[in-house]
Amino acid sequence: MELYNCSLEELWQRLEKGEVSSLEVTRSVFKRIADVDETIAAYLEIDEKGALIQAESADERRRKGDATTPVTGIPLGLKDLLSTVGLKTTCGSKMLADYRPEYDATVVTRLREAGAVITGKLNMDEFAMGSSTENSAFKPTCNPWDSGRVPGGSSGGSTAAVASATAIATLGSDTGGSIRQPASFCGVVGMKPTYGRVSRYGLIAFASSLDQIGPVTLTVADAALLLSVIAGHDERDSTSVNTPVPDYYGNLKQDIKGLKIGVPKEYFGAGLDPEVEAAVRLGCRQLADAGAQFADVSLPHTDYAVATYYLLATAEASSNLARYDGVKYGFRAENTDGLLDMYRTTRAQGFGDEVKRRIMLGTYALSAGYYDAYYRKAQQVRTLITRDFDEVFADNDIIVAPVCPTPAFAFGEKIDDPLSMYLSDILTIPVNLAGLPAISVPCGFTKSGLPIGLQLIAKPFAEETLLRVAWHYEQMAGWAGRRPELVTKAVN
Amino acid sequence: MDYEIVIGLEVHCQLLTETKIFCGCSTHFGNPPNQNTCPVCTGMPGALPVLSRKVVDFAIRAGLATACEITPSSVFARKNYFYPDLPKGYQISQFELPICLGGHLDIEVAGESKRIGITRIHMEEDAGKLVHPEHEHGVSYVDYNRACVPLIEIVSEPDMRSAAEAVAYLKAMREIMVYLGVCDGNMEEGSFRCDANISLRRWGAPEFGIRAELKNMNSFRNVQRAIEYEVERQMDILDGGGQVVQETRLWNVDRGISMSMRGKEEAHDYRYFPDPDLLPVVVDEAWVEAVRRSLPELPVAKRQRFLDDYAIPLADAEVLTADRAMADYFEAVVKLSSSPKLAANWIMVELMKFLNDDKTDITHCPVTPQGLSELLSLIEDGTISGKIGKQVFAQMYSTADNNPRKIVEDQGLAQMSDSGELEAMIDEIIVANGDKVTEYQQGKVKLFGFFVGQVMKKSKGQANPQMVNKLLKEKIG
Numbered sequence: 025m026e027l028y029n030c031s032l033e034e035l036w037q038r039l040e041k042g043e044v045s046s047l048e049v050t051r052s053v054f055k056r057i058a059d060v061d062e063t064i065a066a067y068l069e070i071d072e073k074g075a076l077i078q079a080e081s082a083d084e085r086r087r088k089g090d091a092t093t094p095v096t097g098i099p100l101g102l103k104d105l106l107s108t109v110g111l112k113t114t115c116g117s118k119m120l121a122d123y124r125p126e127y128d129a130t131v132v133t134r135l136r137e138a139g140a141v142i143t144g145k146l147n148m149d150e151f152a153m154g155s156s157t158e159n160s161a162f163k164p165t166c167n168p169w170d171s172g173r174v175p176g177g178s179s180g181g182s183t184a185a186v187a188s189a190t191a192i193a194t195l196g197s198d199t200g201g202s203i204r205q206p207a208s209f210c211g212v213v214g215m216k217p218t219y220g221r222v223s224r225y226g227l228i229a230f231a232s233s234l235d236q237i238g239p240v241t242l243t244v245a246d247a248a249l250l251l252s253v254i255a256g257h258d259e260r261d262s263t264s265v266n267t268p269v270p271d272y273y274g275n276l277k278q279d280i281k282g283l284k285i286g287v288p289k290e291y292f293g294a295g296l297d298p299e300v301e302a303a304v305r306l307g308c309r310q311l312a313d314a315g316a317q318f319a320d321v322s323l324p325h326t327d328y329a330v331a332t333y334y335l336l337a338t339a340e341a342s343s344n345l346a347r348y349d350g351v352k353y354g355f356r357a358e359n360t361d362g363l364l365d366m367y368r369t370t371r372a373q374g375f376g377d378e379v380k381r382r383i384m385l386g387t388y389a390l391s392a393g394y395y396d397a398y399y400r401k402a403q404q405v406r407t408l409i410t411r412d413f414d415e416v417f418a419d420n421d422i423i424v425a426p427v428c429p430t431p432a433f434a435f436g437e438k439i440d441d442p443l444s445m446y447l448s449d450i451l452t453i454p455v456n457l458a459g460l461p462a463i464s465v466p467c468g469f470t471k472s473g474l475p476i477g478l479q480l481i482a483k484p485f486a487e488e489t490l491l492r493v494a495w496h497y498e499q500m501a502g503w504a505g506r507r508p509e510l511v512t513k514a515v516n
Numbered sequence: 517m518d519y520e521i522v523i524g525l526e527v528h529c530q531l532l533t534e535t536k537i538f539c540g541c542s543t544h545f546g547n548p549p550n551q552n553t554c555p556v557c558t559g560m561p562g563a564l565p566v567l568s569r570k571v572v573d574f575a576i577r578a579g580l581a582t583a584c585e586i587t588p589s590s591v592f593a594r595k596n597y598f599y600p601d602l603p604k605g606y607q608i609s610q611f612e613l614p615i616c617l618g619g620h621l622d623i624e625v626a627g628e629s630k631r632i633g634i635t636r637i638h639m640e641e642d643a644g645k646l647v648h649p650e651h652e653h654g655v656s657y658v659d660y661n662r663a664c665v666p667l668i669e670i671v672s673e674p675d676m677r678s679a680a681e682a683v684a685y686l687k688a689m690r691e692i693m694v695y696l697g698v699c700d701g702n703m704e705e706g707s708f709r710c711d712a713n714i715s716l717r718r719w720g721a722p723e724f725g726i727r728a729e730l731k732n733m734n735s736f737r738n739v740q741r742a743i744e745y746e747v748e749r750q751m752d753i754l755d756g757g758g759q760v761v762q763e764t765r766l767w768n769v770d771r772g773i774s775m776s777m778r779g780k781e782e783a784h785d786y787r788y789f790p791d792p793d794l795l796p797v798v799v800d801e802a803w804v805e806a807v808r809r810s811l812p813e814l815p816v817a818k819r820q821r822f823l824d825d826y827a828i829p830l831a832d833a834e835v836l837t838a839d840r841a842m843a844d845y846f847e848a849v850v851k852l853s854s855s856p857k858l859a860a861n862w863i864m865v866e867l868m869k870f871l872n873d874d875k876t877d878i879t880h881c882p883v884t885p886q887g888l889s890e891l892l893s894l895i896e897d898g899t900i901s902g903k904i905g906k907q908v909f910a911q912m913y914s915t916a917d918n919n920p921r922k923i924v925e926d927q928g929l930a931q932m933s934d935s936g937e938l939e940a941m942i943d944e945i946i947v948a949n950g951d952k953v954t955e956y957q958q959g960k961v962k963l964f965g966f967f968v969g970q971v972m973k974k975s976k977g978q979a980n981p982q983m984v985n986k987l988l989k990e991k992i993g
Contacts, residue, residue, distance in 0.1 A: 339789060
């Protein structure tokens with residue numbers, strides 16, 4: 025098997041045994057990038073030179089017997105909203121097309137210290153706003169399973185890269201499903217940790233109370249390994265929580281007999297694609313075979329989640345994106361007349377339609393006279409949604425659900441219909457509102473060959489249980505590591 | 517027509533912390549532009565604020581000193597507006613749940629005491645500064661050194677009824693904040709600044725009138741002038757049958773007038789909402805108590821104690837307690853020497869004159885409390901006269917020599933208190949002025965001064981005046 029096709033776990037073991045070098049792995053991955061990324065278009069910036077230097081120093085680290093981590097020498101890609109010194113961080117926006125941060129995000133610092141090899145920066149919906157990566161100001165990314173379809177979003181570059189083997193693993197960010205939904209569309213594992221588990225410092229904010237960085241990987245074990253490197257308290261992020269990071273990887277194989285899994289009826293309602301439902305139901309039976317106990321549960325406020333989310337997330341975004349004013353960094357419109365015109369023209373030209381739409385929605389929700397009816401009410405509903413989960417988790421360890429009502433949709437199918445696009449996050453958004461950890465694991469394919477994802481949701485900071493259940497499911501389901509057939513340039 | 521004046525004040529104090537409120541950058545004033553900055557205080561994408569505990573300490577201190585309730589869980593909010601000096605496009609402040617609520621401050625105007633309510637105190641970050649170079653047309657620069665420097669805003673109730681009350685409130689507030697070490701109180705540099713809300717209403721009217729907000733008053737005197745101007749302006753409008761417009765007005769110091777900055781229609785909608793990057797500020801009872809224990813004695817209490825303990829006049833107590841360092845100096849001198857009254861006189865007259873001439877303050881005084889107290893003992897025990905004392909003090913001040921006893925000895929400045937020596941001197945004078953003695957004894961009592969003068973002259977001013985009086989009385993009756 026080609027090195028680029030290996031899982032992080034396998035490469036880690038082979039690197040530790042000295043069977044391969046990081047340089048070999050890295051070269052293999054860059055060869056793969058050269059072969060397929062022109063078609064897939066997952067990358068916005070590729071840093072082969074920097075990556076090879078990092079690979080050499082990772083090999084040096086192993087040769088000298090210095091401490092290593094599971095990601096030492098592993099080529100990893102980053103969603104382009106994670107600040108990186110020396111690499112452009114565009115957030116998928118014209119506004120930051122030439123922006124080079126002067127500091128590394130905390131997760132980037134942790135990866136660098138752990139000896140990871142950074143391959144480059146991955147495409148995304150502008151400012152993480154979108155569910156298809158079509159909102160990137162630069163280019164669309166293709167779904168590796170069907171080039172006529174979107175990879176999902178907003179972390180579409182991160183999931184397409186893992187699916188097309190142009191990175192061994194990647195980091196994405198999830199505000200309303202932005203890791204899980206594209207992971208399900210691309211047939212890879214995508215995990216959103218508990219809010220506060222991973223530092224947001226250096227993550228360019230979309231909605232601060234919802235954003236969370238997480239791993240996108242080929243397997244559940246890979247997710248456990250990568251999460252263990254990036255998780256943990258950071259004094260630079262007041263919302264990061266100071267609780268110990270368990271041994272996610274080491275505990276994967278403990279059995280799940282007697283674990284209680286709830287199936288929420290609201291997540292299997294109208295609009296759910298029958299093939300998706302069948303695959304998820306089959307997944308439930310397989311988990312039951314592994315000894316988990318199932319119960320029907322209810323999350324009664326689910327219907328309000330999308331509306332709540334689009335008030336709170338846009339309100340926060342309207343404020344978070346105020347800093348892009350043309351004064352300090354990033355894009356500034358030319359030939360403007362005075363300060364106000366400079367602001368207006370810069371923001372009119374620098375932001376795309378979806379970003380402007382959300383800034384306007386959020387500005388409206390926070391306006392004098394509307395605050396109580398929209399923002400405050402949405403906060404109250406958020407509390408109710410969180411309570412729904414609390415009640416279910418009083419008697420259950422895990423909730424199982426589909427990730428997205430449908431498999432990957434075609435380019436252009438929803439881009440002109442924002443509401444229908446928003447609804448593709450209907451099954452992932454409640455998790456962000458409640459701050460819970462959740463994971464998308466491949467659970468089969470449609471007849472037309474599109475991947476389907478199974479979503480598992482756990483209590484706050486119960487990533488260990490979440491990953492354990494996901495791992496057992498993955499073992500029984502047998503979908504892990506499956507690759508799409510890609511036309512490579514070499515064959516061309 | 518006769519109106520009641522209604523004034524409420526918003527005071528901004530820049531806090532004397534070493535570092536900024538949400539990052540570790542220095543707050544040092546006067547560094548080259550943008551030197552005291554980092555990704556957090558310049559609002560770089562992805563940077564996050566982390567609250568400085570010290571700022572909370574200072575805010576609690578200010579709250580306790582003004583009898584406020586400390587909120588157990590207060591919340592930072594974003595105040596959204598665009599301006600180039602505001603790097604994030606919002607200011608992190610507090611809105612619905614500020615750190616302190618419901619206090620008061622007692623002021624005194626023309627001997628009358630009055631209690632002014634304090635609505636709230638909240639913490640916030642300052643903005644940067646725009647620089648418009650004179651010789652570069654169409655170019656402006658921005659300096660973020662001040663961005664993220666901590667402020668507290670103290671909002672009063674509309675309890676003041678005259679410009680004099682407003683100034684008294686500001687002075688008392690400034691004095692307290694300086695005492696607490698919370699703020700340096702510098703109005704010219706803007707580290708202590710205020711906005712005034714002013715309205716008029718007919719006497720007895722239940723509702724407040726429409727108010728105007730005044731900004732940009734950088735001294736007590738300007739506050740007084742600006743409020744008086746505003747009261748006149750509103751009075752003219754109301755007398756003319758017009759209506760005051762709700763607006764923000766800028767005081768122009770040079771022209772002595774205020775001008776409209778923005779009207780109600782142009783007022784910003786700040787779209788406040790809780791800042792999701794910061795957790796609620798939880799202050800438990802133990803924290804409040806720890807701050808309470810660390811509070812210094814406040815000016816009003818100190819004044820009363822000076823009256824009680826030292827029996828000095830009220831006017832003296834007011835002068836000595838106006839500055840905490842001055843009060844400490846006075847107490848140090850009193851602890852070492854005996855007479856508080858003498859110490860008070862010397863500090864207020866001699867020492868302050870020298871400090872004023874030097875344009876410096878008590879913390880830079882070359883004469884130590886020890887030195888001054890020794891000097892005062894020399895005067896009290898009659899070793900030197902008060903007049904010589906001033907001469908010695910001048911020398912101590914200019915040379916920072918704090919050994920007055922040695923100065924007196926080295927320069928032979930001690931008074932003549934030896935009765936034998938003085939008696940001999942007086943006898944000589946009596947003999948030389950026999951005719952005057954006779955005149956005096958015949959009732960020309962005014963001549964007593966002549967004899968004193970002769971003794972002083974003969975002793976080169978070093979004769980102890982009390983002793984001279986006593987001996988002369990004995991000899992010539």
